[in-house]
Amino acid sequence: MEQSDIYNALFEDPDFPADSHSLFSDLHSSTPVSKFSDDITWMRPQEVSQQPRLFSENLQENHVKQGILGDCWFLCACAALQCNDRLLKQVIPSGQATWGEKEYNGCFLFRFWQFGRWVEVVVDDRLPCIDAKLCFSRCQCQDVFWVALLEKAYAKLNGTYERLWAGQVCEALVDLCGGVAKRWKLKASEKEECETDASGSTLEKFNLSDIVDNCMMSCCVHSSHRGSLGEYHAFVVMEHVSVIKMCGDSLVLLRIRNPWGRRCWDGPWKEDGDGWEQLDPEIALPLRSRVEEGEFWVDEIEFGKEFDEVTVAYPFSIEGHMKSLWTGANLSFSQQVYSSWIKDRTAGGSRNTNSFSCNPKFWLKIQEVGEVNEVNRLSLSVSKGALILFNFKGEEEETHLPRTLQEAPCLSTLCHAYEREVSVHCVLSPGYYLVIPSIFLQGAEGRFLMRAFSTGQLSLSPATKGYPANAKNDAEWETISFDGQWLKGNSAGGSRNFSTHFANPILPFKVNSDTGKTTLNIVLQQHCQTGKCHAIGFHIYQVAHNTDLNKCLKDQEPIKSCTPHRYTEEISIMCVLPPGNYVIIPSTYEPDCVGFFTVSIATRIDRKPVRSQETLGRFLQEVHYSHA
Structure with a gap:
């Protein structure tokens, strides 16, 4: 079989085709990537690389590298997967056939956590390229394709690649890990104080070293005055080290990775910066040699000054908790x-x-x-x-x-x-x-x-909803409910047309009010199969305290009624009653109709709004910076 015949037999995803419909949300795209639309072609990994692999045994070759798509926020979350083998296998199931294997058919499966459950996304392996090279995200080694394929699946989940342009690291972390992520401002105005941790904690109350050691951490810049770091760009915090300077003072350094895959820092701890002169060469040399492509060191003080916020993903135990x-x-x-x-x-x-x-x-x-x-x-x-x-x-x-x-x-x-x-x-x-x-x-x-x-x-x-279904949402309501049943020959007395009416369940309630009459919404619901309902209705009587109900009810008319009886699952009335003692008698139209029911009484509570001055936080700045 010729090579072209082999490619024609491979899976082609009809729901996410290899064309502009998968790239852009509309024909008038305004994102910077749109200027490359005419140059983009779709190629499979074996057309781009002579030795395509999903992962490399060399961990450095698996590191993510950003392309022309502004999705650094997503790539920071991808870096978190590399730190947890259990989560990585949850998102990218192991055992999938890849290039060169007999079972390979051009199809790959991924999982994302969405609204409380893991959902599966299947894609083919045709990837956007320019000049026969991946133009969006890729790995440090161009023969490794896990990031590019995961990015394609996430683009399909969101609708198009373009919708990955700009986003929040915390959202991508949740989608990939199924856990919880927290954001902290490193600097905020008084109006933004509400955006600190909801329980009143700030990042300063944590041991930064413990956070970096035990969970994934990302940092972002928003403002543009720090030109070398870009604008609205996200980075990954790889590690921290505590060292002693030659003068005897302690110092904390953090190793930062830039998804661009190139070094961009011009501070004292850059590759040939003068900061290293403060350390003994035996300490400095191992640290400098640990820096990989796209990484740089900053000290803790610089970190607080240069970055605007951090995002931290809750860690997971080996057992998955x-x-x-x-x-x-x-x-x-x-x-x-x-x-x-x-x-x-x-x-x-x-x-x-x-x-x-x-x-x-x-x-x-x-x-x-x-x-x-x-x-x-x-x-x-x-x-x-x-x-x-x-x-x-x-x-x-x-x-x-x-x-x-x-x-x-x-x-x-x-x-x-x-x-x-x-x-x-x-x-x-x-x-x-x-x-x-x-x-x-x-x-x-x-x-x-x-x-x-x-x-x-x-x-x-x-909790009990406490809000009537047919009332307007302009007040508070307190609800009480009664469950009961109509039993043949016992409590299924039928309507007032029958002498057995007062054998029906009699449900007492009380209206308390210091301001006069009270608005109530009263609902009778019978629990029945669709199309097999009895005709139901109810009457409301006002009664004196400590009175013989059976005797007094037979001698008076109801003050409110929900009649005629109707063949429906639920009936209700809105009424206004003065303070006092009352009873409700729910009934079927004919006696001896068996069934279960619930009566709900919602009482309107008129009060002034709580003295509260709730405010809105500011709009989030999404990170999206990419380089051409």
Whole structure:
């Protein structure tokens, strides 16, 4: 078989074709890479290299190197994979047939963590090239292709290569590792103070040496006055060393890798800088020889001055448990729940609004003392809003919601932030905590995933919604629910047309109000299979305290009714009642209709908004710098 016939038999991905549709999001691309569009051709690794390999046994040859695509943020996360063999095999499954093997068919499989689960992405190995060389990311050795193929799979996941132009290191770290990443500002104005760690910690409270030694760390520059480092560019912190200068003072040096793959530092610790004269040659020579292509040394003081922020990925244990940045302890227990903000239902906004309590609510139960890290994964784009986490400690699960929400939270993010994911770190004593995630703007919609990691046992579950389905999202609501059933010959008395009506379940409730009448939303839901519903309805009676219900109810008319009975799963009414004692009698139209039901009573709580001055963090600066 001729070579051309062999290539024709290889897999060609129909969902991510080798043309401009996979390169650009639209025909009028404005990113700098668009100027190369006419020069780009697609070639398989065996057409680019005589000895293509997925990985090299020489670790240095596997290091990432950036091309003309501005995705240094993604490449910094790729560097993290090289530090954890278990994660690397999770993202790039081993055993795949490669070039020269009989089973090779031009197809490769990758996995990315997306919204709470690992998803598989399959691509062919046709890669963008200019002049028969890879033009986007590649490895230090041009015969090694794991980075280029992983980049293609990530581009397919995001839609096009162009969508990898500019991004956040923390987001790529989560997508590749499935864990948690934290960002810290090294310098911030007063208006940006809310962007420090949500639990009030700053990077200075950590031992920088421990962070670099135990987990992946990236650093970024945003401003352009440091020309040699570029603008909006991300780097990888490879290691730190503590040394003693000849004068006797201690010094900390950090080795930085530039994804460009070339040295760009002009400080005292550059290759021939005068900083090395401060060290004994026996100390300096091994450090200088350790620098590979694209790497340079800076001291700790320079590091704080030259870089604007750092991003740190939580490390993983050998067993696969995420570990605490603060203590190194294994966060062996984890839970996650999905939910959403829905306009006029659960999109209550921040505590600046009186509809805050309408947001989704969750009970976090801590069963033993331990370290907890709460993480909220957001599927919203940056332009749609942000996320905040509130924890309220309750003495028991049945806490009084309106009273609790009047109190200050025991823990929260410091402000809403334009980030895909925010997190808080804390140490909580055993008990129940109410967790309320929110978007800053009332009515803004979106789905989210909330995750909790802990050193001790915990549970995370949705709380009672406390918000009527057919009410407008302009107030707080407190909900109570009653579960019951209609039993043949016992409690299935039928409608008021039958003498057995008062055999139906009688559910008492009380309206308390210091301001007069109260608005309620009352819902009757029968639990039935679709198309097999009974006709249902209910009546509301006002009763005196400590009265004989069976006797008094037969002598009076209901003050509110939800009738006629209807063949539906759920019926409801909105009504206004004065303070007093009441009962609800839910019924089917005909007697002896068997079924289960739930009655929910949502009481509107009118109050002024909490005195809160929540603010929005500034927009994130995405890193994207590339070199031609």
